[in-house]
Amino acid sequence: MDRKRLLETQAWVRGELDRSANFWLEHGMDKEHGGVYTCLDRKGEIYSTDKSVWMQGRCGWIFAFLCHHYGVKQEWLDASRSCLDFMEAHCFNHEAGDRMYFTVTAEGQPLRQRRYYFSEAFCAIANAEYYGITGERSRLERARQCYDLYWDLSRGMPDPVGMGPKTIPETRTGRAFGTPMIILNVTGVLLRTDPERKALYEERAQQCVDDIFKYHVKPELKCTLENVDTDGTPRLYYTEGRTVNPGHDIEGVWFLLEHARRTGDKELVKKAAEMFDWAIAAGWDEEYGGLLYFTDCLGKPPEAYEHDMKLWWPHNEILIASMMLYRDTGEEKYLDWFYKTVDYCKEHFADPEYGEWYGYLRRDGLPTEPSTKGSTFKGPFHMPRSMVLVDKMIEEISARL
Template identity: 70%
Template sequence: MEREKLQAWRDWVRAELGSCVSFWLEHGMDKEHGGVYTCLTRDGKVFSTDKSVWMQGRCAWTFSYLCRVYGKKQEWLDAAKSCLDFLEEHCINRTAGDRLYFTVTADGKPLRQRRYCFSEGFYAIGNAEYYGQTGEREHLERARKAYQLVYDLNHGMPDPTGMGPKTIAETRTGRALADPMIFLNMTGVMRRVDPEQAALYDRYAAECVHDIFAYHHKPEMKCTLESVGVNGEFQGDFTAGRVVNPGHDIECSWFLMEEANRTGDAALHKKAEDVFNFAIEAGWDKEYGGLLYFIDCKGLPPEAYEHDMKLWWPHNEILIASLMAYRDTKDEKYLEWFFKTAEYCKTCFADDVCGEWYGYLRRDGKPTEPPCKGSTFKGPFHVPRSLIMADVLLGDILEG
């Protein structure tokens, strides 16, 4: 272990976290309508006033989690509460089983509803984390209700919006990795703040772990697939069945490592390491550095136009997963992945002039033009979460 090098990176992580948090508090918070704007230019100007519902819940979680790790600050609690109030007042489709919208206008008029239930998931963890800091029971009850709704929707409940599946079910149906992996992370948040229902969360977490490895993880193919058949069948005759999202897999790996650490399951931890190793070895761009967004498990052309771009969040997940794996195993290869990825992030994503990180890079590591710091999908979540967790993990390693 290189203590001085690790301490230097910890200092950098803390400085970047401060820059990131300040950027969003200064430029993102909507003082007129409440909530957060996330479509921001490099220097923080709003380029679209439409609001991402995902980001209202994620922002609430982030600022509440900052309070949990670093101590309560009224500015952070106020930011979280603003997003939660905006969600409650404007983002819930009360006529459709309390499903949440995907996007709304600046003042909260509904724009778009989507099939998948990630808006509900981020609403749940935002309310749960805020409850953990304030003890305000109404937020726990909201979190519990939304959490159970996500579970039910993922397990056969008819969608109250009336929206059917993306494909005609009689022709093709299957499973998506995002469902069990995101629910596993949600479950970890819920268990931490709501020990009253620990038995329920333990049961649901075990189901998530089962589904990931029974259906999506393919050790014989050295990958974890985004989409599979209902029984985990490899659907290799069409592009969607061959998609690997290395960043998703790496994010999934640390969700699994956390669960393995909680349960003391060394075998699960080893399988989680395999998920990480397969993804980063296949997805790391050996010519330009950085992690490719999508790859085809058979080496065939990916369908997504953006497949060879470098996005911010997969690199955030590498920082977390590599440090967690190194802390838990002391295997130096994980530390080397952290150093390599941190250097790439410092060189390509971080912006010493305006603060925060670029969201989207071309394959060669240069920001797309004009560059942005936020979008419908990028807000105050992945970057600050990774920096908070990297700070804590580096502390564990240095003190261990």
């Protein structure tokens, strides 16, 4: 372990975190209507005023999370509250069981409702994290309501929106890895902030872990499948059934490692490490560097046209998972992956001139043009989250040296 290199990397991480937070505070926060704009170009200019409800929750969470780790700054707390208040006023469909919208206008008029329930997930963690800082009981109640609705929908509750499943259920149904993976992460946030329901969250977190390994992790294929049959059987006869999302898998790895640390499950650490090894082997581009967005578990052509692009967030997840695996196993190969990814991110994603990271790169590592720092799907979440967690892990590791 090179302590000097580790601390130099920590200084870079902290600088990137500062630039990211300041970028969104300066360019994204809507001082007129509340909430956050996330469709921002390289310099922070708004190119669409429509608002992503996912991003209202994610932004509300990250600024409260910064307060949790670094102490309350009024501008962080104000940004978090602005997003929470905007969601409360505009992002719930009260005619459909308080399901949340997917996008709204700048003023908060509903634009789009989707069958997916990730808006509820991110609203839950935002309110829970804010409650953990302020003790405002109404925020906890909203966090619980969103979380319980999210859980019930994932377990087969009829959707009040009435859209029905994505495919004709008489023809094909199945399971998606994103469901137990995201619930595990959301449950971990509420475990930390809502101790009154500790037993419930512990039970549900373990259920998510069990589901991941029962249905999605496939040692015989050396991968984690995004989509499987209801009983976990691989469906290798069509493209969606063979899809591997290496970044998703690696994100899931550190969610599992957090659970292993909470429960003292050393065997789970080994299983999560194996998942990381498969994902990085499948996804790392040996020619150009960086992680491919999608791969096919049998090496056939992936269906998604963006499959060979390099997106920002999988690289954030590598940084977290590799450092966490190094912390928990002591294996140098994970530290090597951490530094390899840091080098790629410094060269291709980071923008010292304007701050924040490019969201979308071509396979060769050049940003798509015109380049973007935010979109309906990219806001202040993956990148600052990774910087916070890596900073704190380096603190922990360096203290032992």
